[in-house]
Amino acid sequence: xxxxxxxxxxxxxxxxxxxxxxxxxxxxxxxxxxxxxxxxxxxxxxxxxxxxxxxxxxxxxxxxxxxxxx
Numbered sequence: 001x002x003x004x005x006x007x008x009x010x011x012x013x014x015x016x017x018x019x020x021x022x023x024x025x026x027x028x029x030x031x032x033x034x035x036x037x038x039x040x041x042x043x044x045x046x047x048x049x050x051x052x053x054x055x056x057x058x059x060x061x062x063x064x065x066x067x068x069x070x
Contacts, residue, residue, distance in 0.1 A: 021068040025061050032057030 010018070035041075035054035045053075 018068065021064065025065045025068065028057050028061035028064065032061060 032054040035050045035057065041050065
């Protein structure tokens with residue numbers, strides 16, 4: 001694959017899906033950070049479980065981001 005192929009003009013559908021993917025990347029990332037940082041969460045979950053779930057969400061966001069770029 002030529003490096004120049006990544007910079008060619010994309011179709012409107014490809015641009016929409018790229019922006020949609022970026023939106024969900026930021027959504028999962030913010031949700032993961034929210035689960036880790038927010039101490040007085042209205043949902044009664046132990047902190048260790050919230051931390052684990054937040055880390056899983058952040059890892060999944062990273063996975064989606066790298067799939068989006070490839």
